[in-house]
Amino acid sequence: MEQERHAEKSRVVEEGIWVAGEALKKAPDLRGVPTGVEGLDELFYKAEIKDGKVVKKPLGGIPAYAVVNLTGVSDTGKSLMVEQYTIKQASRGEAVAFITVESPAPFVTMSLKERATAMGVDFSEIEDKIILIDAASHASLRENLPNLFATLAYAIKNYKVRHTVIDSVTGLYEAKEMMARTIVRQLFNFMKKWYQTAIFVSQKRSGHEELTAEAAGGYAVSHIVDCSMVLAKELITSRITANLYKKEIGEIVRLFRIDGCRMCGHDTRTHFMEITETGLVKIGKPIGQ
Numbered sequence: 001m002e003q004e005r006h007a008e009k010s011r012v013v014e015e016g017i018w019v020a021g022e023a024l025k026k027a028p029d030l031r032g033v034p035t036g037v038e039g040l041d042e043l044f045y046k047a048e049i050k051d052g053k054v055v056k057k058p059l060g061g062i063p064a065y066a067v068v069n070l071t072g073v074s075d076t077g078k079s080l081m082v083e084q085y086t087i088k089q090a091s092r093g094e095a096v097a098f099i100t101v102e103s104p105a106p107f108v109t110m111s112l113k114e115r116a117t118a119m120g121v122d123f124s125e126i127e128d129k130i131i132l133i134d135a136a137s138h139a140s141l142r143e144n145l146p147n148l149f150a151t152l153a154y155a156i157k158n159y160k161v162r163h164t165v166i167d168s169v170t171g172l173y174e175a176k177e178m179m180a181r182t183i184v185r186q187l188f189n190f191m192k193k194w195y196q197t198a199i200f201v202s203q204k205r206s207g208h209e210e211l212t213a214e215a216a217g218g219y220a221v222s223h224i225v226d227c228s229m230v231l232a233k234e235l236i237t238s239r240i241t242a243n244l245y246k247k248e249i250g251e252i253v254r255l256f257r258i259d260g261c262r263m264c265g266h267d268t269r270t271h272f273m274e275i276t277e278t279g280l281v282k283i284g285k286p287i288g289q
């Protein structure tokens with residue numbers, strides 16, 4: 001009886017079935033989007049068959065149309081990296097929506113301008129390509145996802161936006177962390193629907209294993225997104241770590257790792273990272289090299 005009732009209610013969701021050949025026609029080409037972060041673009045690659053052999057070909061950036069989670073504890077360089085990404089896209093002539101959740105738009109703009117200068121880009125030439133959505137100042141955006149989506153869709157259509165940055169998604173589920181997965185899932189689906197290449201910054205609590213995206217943003221955000229990158233900083237307190245990192249006791253070492261990317265091949269090593277005096281993130285050599 002129970003089974004019959006269930007059978008009555010259920011239907012075949014035909015639109016949910018794809019033959020791979022058909023699905024492939026709708027799939028975007030696998031190509032890289034340069035990030036504006038020195039040393040990062042070379043860490044993603046794809047496999048190609050050349051003369052019957054599989055060869056590794058650099059992608060030259062993060063995969064286009066990927067949703068990337070960029071995570072780390074406070075002061076690890078997440079905001080700097082997404083600012084560099086924003087300046088890079090704008091200087092390539094591609095519009096970026098920058099959803100700011102932590103800091104009001106004028107402050108972010110000041111920071112973006114500084115980043116442009118450090119990158120040798122004239123901000124006045126690209127400022128029309130950067131569309132700020134100020135969810136820091138407006139609770140009606142920060143605490144109401146449908147409003148945020150309507151506003152972002154409006155910006156995407158009107159300004160031909162191809163890239164979306166959110167700094168940070170954690171700010172969108174403040175005080176309701178049990179909603180984190182649902183919120184990030186909806187954001188992810190939105191980015192896919194609108195063919196955005198997106199970077200979601202998420203704040204990682206200290207105490208979790210430093211260089212994994214595990215529990216970043218509270219509740220397994222990394223399982224939803226396509227790609228996770230982790231930033232860490234470590235204070236050198238012992239001879240062993242001092243020797244390992246070739247640093248002095250008392251110094252800070254910054255580290256970077258790609259913790260997973262389901263869209264393409266990638267480097268899996270832990271790399272040194274640097275923040276220059278002008279505030280630019282650079283990815284260095286792998287540790288132990």
Ligand SMILES: Nc1ncnc2c1ncn2[C@@H]1O[C@H](COP(=O)(O)OP(=O)(O)OP(=O)(O)O)[C@@H](O)[C@H]1O
Nearest residue numbers: 073074075076077078079080081275276277278279
């Ligand atoms: N303009 C700048 N010039 C030089 N160094 C800077 C500049 N801006 C930031 N930094 C350095 O980079 C570090 C990381 O800054 P960033 O704002 O990117 O951190 P974050 O990971 O976004 O932190 P949070 O989670 O608190 O937002 C700062 O602590 C500071 O040491």
Ligand SMILES: [Mg+2]
Nearest residue numbers: 078079080167
């Ligand atoms: Mg920040």
